Amino acid sequence: MAGTLQRQPTVTPARRLAWRAGAVVTALAITTLFLALSGRDPRLLADLVVRSTVGSRFGLEDLALFLTPLLLTGAAVTVTGRIGVWNIGAEGQFYAGAIGATAIGLFLPGPSWLLLPLMAASGIACGMGWILVPALARAYAGVNEIITTLLLNFVAGLLTTYLAVGPWHDRVTGALASTGRLPVRIPEIWGVVHWGFPIALAIVLGLAWLTTRTRWGYQITIGGANEQAARYAGIPVRARILGVMLLSGGLAALAGMFEVAGTVHRLQGGLANNFGYFGIVVAVLARGSCLNVLPAALLMAFILNAGIVLQTQQLTSSAVLAITGLVLFMIAIADELAHYRPVTIRPVTPRPATSAEARP
Amino acid sequence: MTDLRHTQPDAPPPIAPGTPPILQLQGICKYFPGVIANQDVSLDIAPGEIHALLGENGAGKSTLMNVVTGIYQPDGGEIILNGYGQSLAAPQDAIRAGIGMVHQHFKLVPAFTVAENIHLGWRETPFRASAKTLEARTRALSDRFGFSVRPDAIVADLSAGEQQRVEILRVLARQARLLILDEPTAVLTPAETRDLFRALRAFRAQGNAVILISHKLDEVIDISDRISILRAGRNVGTYRTADCTAAGLATLMVGREIVRRDLRARAPGAAPIAPAPVLSLRAATCRDPRGVETLRDVTLDLHGGEILGIAGVAGNGQRELTQVLTGMMPLSAGEILLDGTPAPLADPAAFARAGIGHIPEDRLRSGLAPSLDITDNMALREYDRPPIGRHGLYDRAAAARLAGTIVEAAEVRVPDLATPIRNLSGGNQQRLVARREIRIASRVLVAAYPSRGLDIGAIATVLRYLTELRDQGVAVVLVSEDLEELLNVADRIGVLFHGRLMATIDAATADMETIGLLMGGRSTQNSPARDGGQA
Numbered sequence: 001m002a003g004t005l006q007r008q009p010t011v012t013p014a015r016r017l018a019w020r021a022g023a024v025v026t027a028l029a030i031t032t033l034f035l036a037l038s039g040r041d042p043r044l045l046a047d048l049v050v051r052s053t054v055g056s057r058f059g060l061e062d063l064a065l066f067l068t069p070l071l072l073t074g075a076a077v078t079v080t081g082r083i084g085v086w087n088i089g090a091e092g093q094f095y096a097g098a099i100g101a102t103a104i105g106l107f108l109p110g111p112s113w114l115l116l117p118l119m120a121a122s123g124i125a126c127g128m129g130w131i132l133v134p135a136l137a138r139a140y141a142g143v144n145e146i147i148t149t150l151l152l153n154f155v156a157g158l159l160t161t162y163l164a165v166g167p168w169h170d171r172v173t174g175a176l177a178s179t180g181r182l183p184v185r186i187p188e189i190w191g192v193v194h195w196g197f198p199i200a201l202a203i204v205l206g207l208a209w210l211t212t213r214t215r216w217g218y219q220i221t222i223g224g225a226n227e228q229a230a231r232y233a234g235i236p237v238r239a240r241i242l243g244v245m246l247l248s249g250g251l252a253a254l255a256g257m258f259e260v261a262g263t264v265h266r267l268q269g270g271l272a273n274n275f276g277y278f279g280i281v282v283a284v285l286a287r288g289s290c291l292n293v294l295p296a297a298l299l300m301a302f303i304l305n306a307g308i309v310l311q312t313q314q315l316t317s318s319a320v321l322a323i324t325g326l327v328l329f330m331i332a333i334a335d336e337l338a339h340y341r342p343v344t345i346r347p348v349t350p351r352p353a354t355s356a357e358a359r360p
Numbered sequence: 361m362t363d364l365r366h367t368q369p370d371a372p373p374p375i376a377p378g379t380p381p382i383l384q385l386q387g388i389c390k391y392f393p394g395v396i397a398n399q400d401v402s403l404d405i406a407p408g409e410i411h412a413l414l415g416e417n418g419a420g421k422s423t424l425m426n427v428v429t430g431i432y433q434p435d436g437g438e439i440i441l442n443g444y445g446q447s448l449a450a451p452q453d454a455i456r457a458g459i460g461m462v463h464q465h466f467k468l469v470p471a472f473t474v475a476e477n478i479h480l481g482w483r484e485t486p487f488r489a490s491a492k493t494l495e496a497r498t499r500a501l502s503d504r505f506g507f508s509v510r511p512d513a514i515v516a517d518l519s520a521g522e523q524q525r526v527e528i529l530r531v532l533a534r535q536a537r538l539l540i541l542d543e544p545t546a547v548l549t550p551a552e553t554r555d556l557f558r559a560l561r562a563f564r565a566q567g568n569a570v571i572l573i574s575h576k577l578d579e580v581i582d583i584s585d586r587i588s589i590l591r592a593g594r595n596v597g598t599y600r601t602a603d604c605t606a607a608g609l610a611t612l613m614v615g616r617e618i619v620r621r622d623l624r625a626r627a628p629g630a631a632p633i634a635p636a637p638v639l640s641l642r643a644a645t646c647r648d649p650r651g652v653e654t655l656r657d658v659t660l661d662l663h664g665g666e667i668l669g670i671a672g673v674a675g676n677g678q679r680e681l682t683q684v685l686t687g688m689m690p691l692s693a694g695e696i697l698l699d700g701t702p703a704p705l706a707d708p709a710a711f712a713r714a715g716i717g718h719i720p721e722d723r724l725r726s727g728l729a730p731s732l733d734i735t736d737n738m739a740l741r742e743y744d745r746p747p748i749g750r751h752g753l754y755d756r757a758a759a760a761r762l763a764g765t766i767v768e769a770a771e772v773r774v775p776d777l778a779t780p781i782r783n784l785s786g787g788n789q790q791r792l793v794a795r796r797e798i799r800i801a802s803r804v805l806v807a808a809y810p811s812r813g814l815d816i817g818a819i820a821t822v823l824r825y826l827t828e829l830r831d832q833g834v835a836v837v838l839v840s841e842d843l844e845e846l847l848n849v850a851d852r853i854g855v856l857f858h859g860r861l862m863a864t865i866d867a868a869t870a871d872m873e874t875i876g877l878l879m880g881g882r883s884t885q886n887s888p889a890r891d892g893g894q895a
Contacts, residue, residue: 006392010780218743218754221736225729232688232718232726233740234709 005340016338023334024299027327045313049306059305061191065263066301069094071200072255073279074293074300075207076248078286080145082211083237083244084224085138089149090252091276092156093127097253098260099160100126102267105182105260106168112184119184120257127253128246130156135245139238145245153276161269168267178268186262196258201294203251208290220244224288252276278304281328303327372585373408373567380443381406382538382569383428383459389436390423397423399593401437405538410560410570412580412601414613415590419815421573424590425540428571429461430454460531461540466523470516474498474509474526478533498529505532506562520673521552525559532563539563540571545579549673550843550876557583577606578844589613610816623827623849624868630665631833633851636700637661638803638835639685639716643694646680646859655680656859657694662804662835667826669850669867670839671875677859678839679721682808685837686718687711712741717801719794721808721839727793730782734774737781738763738792741800770795771821787818794825805829808839823849843872855879 032042053059073090080087087093101123104115130152137143163179170180186194211217223230223237230237255275260267278300285296307320381404390398398420405411415421426432428439430448438445441457448454454461468477475494478501479485486493491512498511507525515523524544531539539560545553560570560583574580580587581601588598589612596612639662646655655677662668662685672678683689684696690706697703704710708718720727728737739759743749747758763777770791774784781789790810797805807826811819826836826849840846846853847867854864855878862878 010783213754213756215744215749215752215754218736218739221732222729222740225732225736226725228726229729229740232708232720234687234707234712 005342007339008341011338016335019334019338020331023330024327027323027330030326031323040313045310048313049309052309053302053305057191061193063301063305064193064197066304067297068197068200069255069259069275070278070282070297070300071204071293072251072258073275074282074286074297075204075290076251077279077283078288078290078293079207079211079251080244080248081283081288082224083220083241084227085241085245086146087131087149087245087248088146088280089131089134089152089276090279091272091274092149092153093130093249093252094256094272094276095156095160096126096130097123097256098267098271099163100253101257101260102168102179102182105184106179115184116186116261119261120254123253123257124250127249127256131245131249135242138245139241157272160267160271164268178266180266182261182265184261185265186258194262196262200258204290204293211290252279281324284328285331371565373565375406375408379407382442384440385437386440387437388424388427388434390427390432391435396593398427401590401595403588403595403598405569405571407567407569408564409585410564410572410583412572412574412584412587413590414574414580414587414609419590420593421590425461425542425573428454429459429540455534458535458537459540460534460536460538462524462527462531462542462544464542466527468515468523468526472515473511474513474515475511477515477526478530482534501529501533505529506559521548524548524556537568538571539568542573544572545574545576549879550872553579577609581606613816623823624851627831630831633666634664634833638664638699640697641684641694642697644684644691644696645693646684646689647692654859655684658861660854660861660864662837664803664833664835665830666852667830667836667838667850669846669853670837670856671843671846671853672856672879673841676856678808678856680859681856682718682721682806682839685804685806686716709744712800715800715802716804716806717797719797719805719807719810723789723793728781728789731780734767734777734779734781734792735760735763738766738796741796766792766795766799787814790814790818790822794822798825798829801829801834804835804837806837809841810838811840811842811845843875
């Protein structure tokens with residue numbers, strides 16, 4: 001009998017990584033092919049993308065600016081995933097965080113060393129408040145959190161727009177659709193890259209430690225793997241779900257605070273720039289591991305940055321979504337294919353019935 | 361269908377010489393990654409016989425039956441039906457060929473009536489299917505095959521035995537000539553088992569055949585005509601049942617001699633039964649969310665150094681009793697005493713810290729996190745205490761050392777501790793859970809169906825764990841549906857029926873029939889005429 005493919009129950013990390021690298025390369029190859037078919041010079045575009053992302057200081061700074069919110073929203077979705085909950089509302093909590101930070105920044109006078117922590121605290125509190133109702137409903141009434149968190153995104157987005165063009169509208173410079181420029185800003189450390197970037201990196205590393213090396217993290221892992229077993233072991237699953245969801249809301253909100261205080265410096269509609277939704281993509285790629293959020297967010301940031309470059313070349317902005325979708329699709333296929341490996345089955349010659357056979 | 365009822369009823373019918381077997385397997389092979397599930401299995405099933413298939417867990421019985429029912433394709437060998445070679449590409453092919461299987465876990469729609477379940481997905485269901493038509497057809501089928509069912513009853517309201525009759529009737533209605541039953545008596549009372557066997561004999565008398573998969577040797581010897589034994593995926597022999605003894609079959613199954621020892625006998629130096637109870641229930645009552653009493657007025661005492669067996673048909677309050685005893689479920693009324701003082705609120709972690717271990721009924725669903733590795737699963741009970749849990753941390757290295765200790769004590773061979781626990785066999789999972797719980801059970805161990813689904817060797821090991829623990833002075837509660845096991849191991853046996861503890865009797869003097877009556881809801885005082893018992 002010839003060799004066949006058989007599914008392995010587990011996959012080694014190295015093997016999965018190899019398949020995923022192949023998937024990304026394939027997705028990029030398909031993208032290149034379509035760009036070539038639409039009459040563009042792929043080599044020129046590739047050269048441009050590399051130069052304006054990793055190939056220049058300007059590109060690297062942009063990459064870091066994209067990476068900062070993605071690290072936090074990716075981590076926000078990843079931590080809830082560890083207890084089996086999907087926070088689809090990082091986008092909304094991002095806005096809530098931005099609103100909370102802006103309220104302090106716009107209306108509270110004070111030195112920046114005092115205001116910035118206050119803005120962060122206010123933003124985080126708003127983000128936690130934004131997820132509080134879905135979290136309580138999920139933990140104590142079993143209400144599906146995917147729907148509740150998702151729907152609140154639209155509320156938060158519209159609320160932000162309302163504040164930016166309504167009560168908080170900048171009437172001094174008459175800017176079209178935003179609040180006035182915040183008087184305080186997160187200090188830069190490298191070009192336009194501000195302190196939010198190293199803080200986000202540190203937070204992700206801290207979460208990786210928290211989720212795998214602490215009692216709290218163990219309880220969450222068990223709760224996510226099998227809620228019944230967690231109850232059997234006396235783990236307070238509901239309290240843990242509540243805690244993890246609040247943490248998640250706080251993380252996404254901090255991303256919103258960083259964005260408004262470090263990068264954009266004013267509250268405006270569309271501020272979240274889909275970072276909350278791309279956080280879901282990052283979490284899917286990270287497969288529940290906070291450490292994996294780092295490379296996953298990097299890949300996502302690269303794609304977003306490349307998308308900007310492509311737009312300067314008259315490509316539609318939907319191209320970014322298409323490429324993201326293609327990469328995810330290829331990685332999903334690769335994750336499944338990584339389970340299969342060829343095996344050869346030794347041929348067996350059927351023998352007649354054994355002598356132990358006794359007929360009635 | 362040939363009517364052969366002119367001979368003595370229920371006896372195997374005379375078969376004309378040269379009649380081909382209903383089913384003939386020749387050299388069936390089936391492989392999975394790293395596992396030989398079936399290797400060169402040859403078997404034939406003659407018309408008019410009940411053929412028992414014996415084997416330990418993992419011997420390849422289920423795989424073989426999945427091949428026969430078209431769920432798996434064999435990697436080698438031939439399937440010959442009524443003398444003609446045939447390939448069964450899908451379960452539908454097997455049904456069309458007259459092969460019907462009744463699984464251990466019933467595949468009925470609980471919210472539908474019996475008649476609706478019988479007619480579900482059946483080509484002969486009339487287009488205009490009114491409830492009345494379906495019920496009339498069901499009644500006719502029920503009379504024809506001798507499986508009495510109530511056509512208009514909702515399946516969810518039926519007992520396990522009744523549900524099984526529906527399942528069998530469903531298969532028979534589709535003109536099955538070969539009926540495959542997987543552990544059919546596991547959920548039945550002794551009386552229901554007798555009814556089932558009577559019906560199977562009637563089915564055989566019409567020239568049909570039955571393949572019976574079972575672990576219970578006495579039953580197999582009682583009902584079958586021939587016995588085939590699978591071991592490590594191979595057929596190690598087919599024997600006429602008349603030539604077999606239980607001991608001989610057990611030896612063939614495991615490939616070694618099973619020593620049947622009286623497990624109630626204490627080893628020298630064993631702890632005596634403690635006079636004061638360690639854990640007690642006083643008029644304990646539980647209600648489910650609908651307000652139905654699932655545990656009613658149960659009063660019992662657990663003494664160190666003693667095994668209390670809990671008998672009863674599944675679903676009569678066993679789950680609630682184990683959950684109450686381990687702090688997983690609060691009482692609606694009554695109280696639970698630990699060392700004579702009221703126990704804290706229902707908190708499984710607190711009960712575990714108090715030295716109460718719990719081998720849960722469904723280990724994969726509630727005792728383990730299947731996707732996590734062995735280390736994380738073995739730390740489940742001790743993650744919050746040193747050396748693993750210090751200062752709110754989770755020390756993975758210490759957890760791995762603990763897992764290594766448990767794996768060694770359980771004598772389980774594992775590739776490495778990072779293997780997801782779902783990749784282990786059911787028997788190995790059970791051993792690991794048992795060992796994990798025994799470690800923390802310094803005072804009480806509640807073991808719910810610890811031998812369910814295990815092979816003889818693994819059962820012996822788990823029961824030995826329990827008796828060793830008893831000898832160390834721990835109070836053991838053994839919930840089981842296997843009366844023989846309870847009679848062998850327990851010192852006292854309590855019988856649950858509809859949430860009520862019917863009686864607690866001395867195991868040394870108890871007999872199967874009394875327990876069977878209690879399981880059927882008859883208290884001994886109320887039924888002076890024992891022979892009238894058909895509960």
